[in-house]
Amino acid sequence: MFKTIYLYLKFYISKIFTSRYKIQGKCNQCGECCKNIVFMIEDEYVRTEEQFEKMKQFDKKYNHFVINGSNEKGVLLFRCKSLGDDNRCKDYLFRSLYCRAYPFITEKIRLGGCETFEKCGFKIVKNKDFKDFLK
Numbered sequence: 001m002f003k004t005i006y007l008y009l010k011f012y013i014s015k016i017f018t019s020r021y022k023i024q025g026k027c028n029q030c031g032e033c034c035k036n037i038v039f040m041i042e043d044e045y046v047r048t049e050e051q052f053e054k055m056k057q058f059d060k061k062y063n064h065f066v067i068n069g070s071n072e073k074g075v076l077l078f079r080c081k082s083l084g085d086d087n088r089c090k091d092y093l094f095r096s097l098y099c100r101a102y103p104f105i106t107e108k109i110r111l112g113g114c115e116t117f118e119k120c121g122f123k124i125v126k127n128k129d130f131k132d133f134l135k
Contacts, residue, residue, distance in 0.1 A: 020126065020127055021124050021125065021126060021127055022124075022125060022126075022127045023122055023123070023124060024122070024123045024124075024125050025120075025121045025122045025123050026121050026122070027120075027121055027122065028119070028120070028121035029087050029088060030087060030119040030120060030121070031083055031087030031088075032118075032119050032120055033099075033120065034079065034080045034082075034083040034087075034089070034099070035068055035077070035079045035080075035083065036068070036071075036077045036079075037065060037068075037077065037078040037079070037080065037098070038071075038075055038076070038077065038078070039052075039055065039062070039065075039076075039078065041054075041055060045073075045075040045076075046075070046076050047070075047074050047075055047076060048076070049067065049076075052067065052076065052078075061096060064080065064081055064082070064096065065078040065079065065080055065081065066078065066079050066081060067079075080099070082095065
């Protein structure tokens with residue numbers, strides 16, 4: 001009986017204090033994360049140039065990005081102005097928090113399948129399988 005209680009407690013403690021996903025790998029300087037940035041405004045992806053202009057008026061940090069196209073769902077993709085032709089940051093020491101934290105795991109990324117760019121050296125993987133919580 002105590003072993004059963006112990007296993008349940010261990011499972012729930014692990015569930016509460018352990019992330020479901022973790023980041024593996026390292027940056028291989030492909031530049032994809034700097035060319036395919038998406039922004040959100042009020043829990044929606046930015047889809048129009050008008051939304052982007054409003055964002056730039058609200059916060060000047062968005063002036064550091066330019067529209068680079070859109071994806072198949074109509075979400076605008078942005079490119080950082082600091083990305084050099086060699087896919088390296090020209091402003092590395094003063095890069096934004098957005099860049100410093102990449103790849104960070106959010107609810108949207110989890111719902112989107114936990115994927116990074118194909119060329120990216122980072123991978124998002126499960127931290128533990130269900131059976132690992134029971135050990």
